[in-house]
Amino acid sequence: MADVAHGVRAALARVIDPEIRRPITxxxxxGEVSADDAGRASVAIKLTIVGCPAADTIERDVREAVALAPGVTSLELDISVMTPAERAALTERLRGSRGRVNPFTPDSLTRVYAVTSGKGGVGKSTITANLAVALAQRGLRVGLVDADVYGFSIPGILGLVRDGVTQQPTRVDDMILPPVAYGVKTISIGMFLDPARGQGSSTAVAWRGPxxxxxxxxxxxxxxxxxxxVLLLDLPPGTGDVAISVGQLLPGADVIVVTTPQPAAADxxxxxxxxxxxxxxxxxxxxENMAGxxxxxxxxLDLFGSGGGAEAAERLSEATGTTVPLxxxxxLSVALREGGDDGVPIVVEDPSDPAAVAIGGMADRIANRPRGLAGRSLNPRPA
Structure with a gap:
């Protein structure tokens, strides 16, 4: 029946691919959708690749959606895999006419924040991961790049490491679909190390600048x-190759500097x-992290002193000629540390914790910044 089949297609439009975050339709x-007079529906679904990690989720969501369509009494579901031509069409559809380029140019509407620190051990990655999740909780579409290639820790903080194995992204031809944790699309060099070769989460990466x-x-x-x-980047500490590369690749990025109250760290x-x-x-x-x-x-109890964050903000304001706020x-929060160890961010586990409240306030500030069009190229094209 045409009406039932139409209802099935409408139901399928509400099924969202968990990796790409768009309707599967x-x-x-x-593929083919049909229904007979008795309400028996037949649906063909094409996964992107063999062994698609989202296969079970997609099948479950399809069955649940179709079961709610008017007139459907049963479902015959045929699951296959896209052909190379269909995958190529998918990547072209997603990337559009831009092709394989960096989409985060100064003309992009995405706010890019590079989170950096002068030294290690100040909790930069913990702050970045929790900030990303807090922004996602506020309804923003958030991406996170773990650019700390030498000391990658974002997958563990976001619960993407289980039994020493890091969840890997899905590859569709030359396009990579990042895993999603707590609503944040996340990518890290740790996802590309092969546990079978001993390249697990404890592997060291020894690379030079290029x-x-x-x-x-x-x-x-x-x-x-x-x-x-919003796109967040967790940078390695210091002012080395990665910081310079990010400056070259993302010249329009805003920088968030993480420090502790200790004067030496602020310096x-x-x-x-x-x-x-x-x-x-x-x-x-x-x-200012570990503030007391x-x-x-x-x-x-000010274990690491006090005032370092305000001092750093004041000195950066003088050095840059602009107002740099704290x-x-x-x-300091035991729960914040435990959340990082357990892969459950504090903003999820205990949003009333003082550390979570402070991070949430920063997320509110960022979330309320408009993605303005002023000064940006709209690249109009004739219809």
Whole structure:
């Protein structure tokens, strides 16, 4: 029956591919759809690749959606795999006329934030991961690039590592679909190491500048993030090759500098912000992490001193000639550390924790920044 088949197609349009985050009907994944007079529906679904990690989820969602379509009494589901030509058409449909290029140019509507620090051990990755999840909780489309190639830790913090094995992205020809954790599309060099060769989450990466630059470039060109509101990059500490490459590849990025209250940490944090400014990026603000440990009597124990974040913001304002605010002062939190170890961000596990509240306030500030069109090229084309 045409009416039942039409209802089935309408139901399939509500099934979202969990990796690409678009309806399967828009992706060429739905083949023949039919229904007989008794309401027996027949649906053909085409997965992107053999062994598609989203296969079970897609099948479940299709069955649930079709079961709710008016007039359907049963479903015969045929699942196959796209042909090479169909996959090529899919990648072209997703990338559009731009092809294999970096979509995050200064004309892009995506807000790009590179999170950096002057030194390691200040909690930069923990702040970045929790900020990404907090932004996703606020309804934004968020991507996260773990650009800390030497010390990648984002997959573990976001729960993408299980029993020492890191969840891998899906490859569709030369396009990479990143795993999604807590609503955040995430990519990391740790996802490309082969556990069978002993290249698990504890493997060290020893690369020089050109290799690092090529890796970051491929993350931006080959990984399909779709239309993002915000892209975050977790940079390695310091002012080395990756920071310079990000400045070259993403000249319109804003930089968030993470420091601790300790004066020595704030001093080197200022240097990372200055280098970012020299590469043409804007220093958006400073985050002070480990700002103090709340005590049962209401007092705060300043294990790492106090005032370093405000000092770094003030010095960066002087160095850049612009106002660099202190975005957040995140207190020491056992729950924040435990969340990173367990792969459950504190903003999910305990949003009332003082550290989660501070990160949430920073997320509100970023989420309320409009993606404006002023000064951006719209690239109009004749109809």
């Amino acid at each position: 828009d992706l060429g994944m739905v 290799m690092l630059h090529r890796t970051i470039s491929q993350f931006l060109t080959d990984v399909y993030f779709g239309d993002l509101d 080197v944090a200022v240097r990372s912000g200055v280098v970012a400014r020299q590469t043409g990026q804007n220093v958006f603000g400073v985050v 440990l709340p005590q049962p009597d209401g007092s705060v 975005l957040a002062s995140v207190p």
